[in-house]
Amino acid sequence: AQSVTQLDSHVSVSEGTPVLLRCNYSSSYSPSLFWYVQHPNKGLQLLLKYTSAATLVKGINGFEAEFKKSETSFHLTKPSAHMSDAAEYFCVVSDRNTDKLIFGTGTRLQVFP
């Protein structure tokens, strides 16, 4: 069975400092991985996706993630946080056999001025 584990339920950073949101995955085959963001009282928006092409994936709003098979990780980073980045972030793996998205438990990012 496939799963993702988000290692931090909350992350707090100051505006202008780097962001690191950690995600480990478990998969019996090469996974498809996604990061989604959910702003307060809003729906989910795709930040980026990994589909076995380049291991470093660039997404929207300056976010990127690196797929590391040896570490079974897919951490999300951004060089410089902005106040508007404050939101809930979900690491997601797609189960190719069942067409299901399997969500992590989410990481709440707070950005302080």
Added chain:
Amino acid sequence: DTAVSQTPKYLVTQMGNDKSIKCEQNLGHDTMYWYKQDSKKFLKIMFSYNNKELIINETVPNRFSPKSPDKAHLNLHINSLELGDSAVYFCASSLGVSGSYNEQFFGPGTRLTVL
């Protein structure tokens, strides 16, 4: 020009009532989904339909019945509402059956509160 829309945005109702949530997508996608997000923000798939056919049916009480009149619509009807049904329900759509390479686009959610 909303891609995936849901109505209503908020729904407050009494235990035992029957209610429906509607979802429409104008993206031309073949597959639609319903997800439930609980109070701890955990998201779990409930159903998916591909071209009006049920593809995924998770372990959901049979009080929940999805209906897809056409591939642009997927409605969720809930009978005999219970307190535990209080959650945010998200509709999503994607192109094709496989979710592996196809991004799922999410609606804004419907916050259901059962009193």
